Amino acid sequence: MRFAIFRYALSREDFQWTYPRLLVLDSVVIVTNQLLFYPFLYAGARMANDVKAIGSMGNWQFNGIVDVFRKTLKSDGIAGLYRGFNIRLAEFGMMGAVSAGLKPWKQHYSSLLQNNVFWRHMVEFGFGICANMAIYPLDTVNKRMMMTSGAVKYKSTRQAIAQIMKTEGLKSFYSGAGAEILSCAVYKGTVLLIIYVADVIRAAKEKNDYCSRSTMEGSLRQMTRH
Structure with missing residues (x-):
């Protein structure tokens, strides 16, 4: 608010x-x-x-x-x-x-x-x-x-x-x-862990995208040669 x-x-x-x-x-x-x-x-x-008032037998206030x-x-x-x-x-x-x-x-x-x-x-x-x-x-x-x-x-x-x-x-x-x-400390550690995991996922995605582009470019070169 x-x-x-x-x-x-x-x-x-x-x-x-x-x-x-x-x-x-x-x-x-x-x-x-x-x-x-x-x-x-x-x-x-x-x-x-x-x-509880009296041990486990008492009532909550x-x-x-x-x-x-x-x-x-x-x-x-x-x-x-x-x-x-x-x-x-x-x-x-x-x-x-x-x-x-x-x-x-x-x-x-x-x-x-x-x-x-x-x-x-x-x-x-x-x-x-x-x-x-x-x-x-x-x-x-x-x-x-x-x-x-x-x-x-x-x-x-x-x-x-x-x-x-x-x-x-x-x-x-x-x-x-x-x-x-x-x-x-636990909160800050959790934040750092989330940032690290996000960076790993982003790096893996960028690597997969790069590999996909490389594979596609290689296929196009082979097609143009034939």
Whole structure:
């Protein structure tokens, strides 16, 4: 939806889009998008972390996404569905700032390695990991805030950050970061594999086309001789 709105806005020739206007448009689109989809992210997080009450004989806390909405609205109201929403917006802001700061370096090294597909993707992977790790503590706080609805543990984002730092230490902000890096590595490896397979198929097709043309030209020469 975000990119569709951008394409529509930029296609309007009757309006001049300056950088500040594009920045405001981007911010409005992000906030609107998150207002619509954040409750579903919240419901997904609650269901992913749902456990049975007493071992295998207990019942699940939630029976589905509708049940998540119903119980959250009953206990916390509409605010419960948006717990951690402010830190989510901060994630987007920091990601934009970090990406803008790393962009010149990324473009520089990518241009130096433009003829080497593997190392160019490795550079992109490295810069992507740096950006993800910069905002990962905010993502951790966001997930913690999501999990407090129904039995409020943190009254605010500031209290959540302070309490996590005090009771668990700085390391806890990066809990699960290894899995995040591994998932990015698997994704990038899959992209490289697809590119490699596509290159092999294209090379084989070009070779077959060349052999077919050579065979046809040879047949035509023999026919002209006779």
